[in-house]
Amino acid sequence: MRQDVGIVEVRTPGRGLFEVTGEVCGWVRATGIERGLLTVFIRHTSASLVIQENADPDVVGDLGRWMGRLVEDGDPIFDHTLEGPDDMAAHVRTALTQTQLSIPVDGGAPLLGTWQGIYVWEHRVRPHRRQLALHLIGD
Numbered sequence: 504m505r506q507d508v509g510i511v512e513v514r515t516p517g518r519g520l521f522e523v524t525g526e527v528c529g530w531v532r533a534t535g536i537e538r539g540l541l542t543v544f545i546r547h548t549s550a551s552l553v554i555q556e557n558a559d560p561d562v563v564g565d566l567g568r569w570m571g572r573l574v575e576d577g578d579p580i581f582d583h584t585l586e587g588p589d590d591m592a593a594h595v596r597t598a599l600t601q602t603q604l605s606i607p608v609d610g611g612a613p614l615l616g617t618w619q620g621i622y623v624w625e626h627r628v629r630p631h632r633r634q635l636a637l638h639l640i641g642d
């Protein structure tokens with residue numbers, strides 16, 4: 504049994520879903536581990552991770568609009584606004600989604616479905632640098 508740990512940095516231009524499947528798959532290939540379990544963890548409280556369809560760009564647009572309706576920036580119920588009206592809304596959006604994914608690996612690649620991609624979901628309006636901690640254990 505082997506394991507490897509790494510960091511992938513992602514620059515986001517602002518709010519939205521940004522596919523990182525290629526970066527994650529490249530890291531998995533570089534480890535040389537053929538079969539195992541991959542954990543992807545985002546090291547932030549105002550961005551999250553999702554596995555979502557990557558064939559039709561309307562999907563990520565629809566998700567963004569839906570989340571915007573569900574959790575509005577500047578909602579008067581929020582007290583935490585130190586970094587602007589999107590501050591607490593970003594934390595709530597992260598709480599509603601995921602900060603960690605577990606993905607099986609076989610043949611040196613994550614076993615994603617045909618239309619599945621790994622996305623960082625940036626919940627802040629400003630650009631950010633986000634870090635993904637990756638851990639792969641296997642043979």
